[in-house]
Amino acid sequence: MTPNSHPVTITGIGSVSPYGPMEGLIPKLPLEPATITSWQTASQRRAFLVPPFRPAAVVPGLKTRRLDRLSAWALVASSLAIKDAGIDLTVLDRSRVAVVFATAFGCIELTEAFYLSAAANGWNGTDPITFPETLASAPASHVSMFHGLRGPNITVSNKYFAGESAIMQAACVLRHAQADVAIVLAGEALARTLFAWYEQAGLLSPACYDSNPAEGDGFIPGEGVAALVLESSARIKDRPSGRTYARITSGRWAASGHPAEIIRPNLRGSGPKLAICSGNGEPCAVSRTSSLIRETAGDDCVITSPQPFARGLAGNGALFHLILALGDLAGRPRLHEQALFLGTARDNGFAAILLELP
């Protein structure tokens, strides 16, 4: 997204997370990791888990029995976001609605189940119903099917910036008039094989094992799906009842290079006075994210605190970082009109999205 391109507006938010299914912003509430019970562990293992709930109790008519949890959560989160945006799909041209989904590990639970069935019955004895549900794009496909959305249906993955790249791809689709509305989703589900990989790779925080942990490096794995409704700002003008959480005015991302030089031309006027940290790296206050914010926006730029739960989403926590930060700002006097939504990774990788907060 270049600085001169048409802005797009975030008009709806929905999520399924350790806070449960939620329409709109997530209120600031304490969150503790929960003990894993879905599979047997030698001793206590903890993560930020989505509490069990019945999707049809949240979205009437929803059938999710044979779906991966990731697909079920995507259906719930998208429904809540559409409702939050006040969009009546029955009067919308649904061939003009795009779905953009970001995930790192996709439908890992059913992938695991497919491997289990192959281990038990041989590769010639696997389950035909499970196979298509293992595809990374299955959640996005179900969102399109359930809501009847016939516009572009895109599933992306990116090591550190999956959520940010989904937002930017969706904004791109809207600005090139390939759709009028985009449902952007990002999320992960936790499964035994994934937790074991984190554990064997030595990536986990001591808090995964102890409710009163000693200090140490690492992260707490999390799960959930967040959804945003993006609309072209011109469309919002025609829909006065539409809510505006934030406007996306520009965005850039790269895997390396000179991030400050790339970000600066995207800033307007005096630059942002607020930075919302994304990414899954170190806490913003001590990370290269902080240095980059100082370098591009100056020393007086306020930096929101990182969101430990969203850091556990395999580089896919951007939407939750944003939703939680906007929730945090909601009750306060709005001092900041422009915000830099920024994540960084090793080797100078970054994703920077410039927001206007109305």
Add this chain to the structure above:
Amino acid sequence: MTDIHKTIVVTGVGVVSPYGIGLDRLQAGMLSGKSCLERTKDEVYPGFEGTIAQIRTLPMAEDPSPRYSRTDRLAMIAAQDAMTNSGCDPSSFRESGVVMASTVGGLTEIDTSIAKDPDAFYRRPQSLLRTSSYPVAHVADAVAEHFEIRGPRCAVSVACASGAMAIALAANMLLDGAAPIILAGGSDPICPFTLSGFHSLQALDPDPCSPFDQNRKGLNLGEGSAVLVLETLAGATARHANVLAVLRGWAMTNDAFHPTAPQAEGSGLANCMHLSMQMADVTCDEIGYVNAHGTGTPLNDIAEAHAYETAFRGRSRPIPVSSTKSYFGHCLGAAGALEAAITIMAIRSGALLPTLRLTKPIESHGIDWLRGDVKRQPLPVAMSASSGFGGSNTVLIFGRGLS
């Protein structure tokens, strides 16, 4: 008047396929009518007997790191070939973007024992490193890291439309100025997981497939990778690049119908074709050839035939269509990119490849099913159509390169 900043061109094509490395080998093999589909037994996994197209040797000795999956390696070979084909040194691509598609990702590096005891699986030598290639994002990372490309990178996974969609998204990103050049394509190998999945769905033809034939029985899996070098005409002109083709139009739609079956009338795909022609500013009469998705499954091919009848209704003569999956199978996430390469090849050579083993085509007045000999004719504009599970459709329209 052409806006050179909004015209996306192809300045390099890289391919690795069962025919070998490079577009020339692919072209020579396909023009000779050679099919790479072979009968196999107990090779991919014990108990599998059927027809597939494999790449027998994978020349990538210079980096044998276990962190690269077979998917990554295929992508790296195709990317290297694309950069060589573009006539530029890899260092010219430093600020480029990478958009790579895959459905398999690192599944090639995992076996069934992971599900029974993941801890024991990961404790095996190099297992942890090998499984780090599992996310499809790793394919884009592998290409970018191997060639020290530091622009934006992204992976796309939308089942069998992935490769074409990677090209469409890369084109969008170029219009946005996200990078000066983008390497875009797809890569997928044959692996037990996907072969077993399609076998369980009874979607495989045990013999070499016959797309669009009335007696078609299913698909065959293949493997490969293709990568296109995409940039704006302004960028290509500034660096005196050889323009191989113009990406004149692209569109993406979804059927919103069924997890595995296409909408029976092909309405989503037909709409995708309409939108891409609109973007390319061409009429249906101007499209000289369609490289079809044409998997050979009963449901796909009839829905696709309906889509062509709808999208090309009113055309003065039947639209020439063929499925090149009859040569080396369905390469899943790489298929759309490989077929984009074949479409560009057709435009440049004027050689329209027939569908192999097409003896009794689906009846249609609006479609000229290409079969028998290679048809030779000038081809200014051609279309490549891709569809996938979950109803994803992507259509690309290519035109001749500018002199």
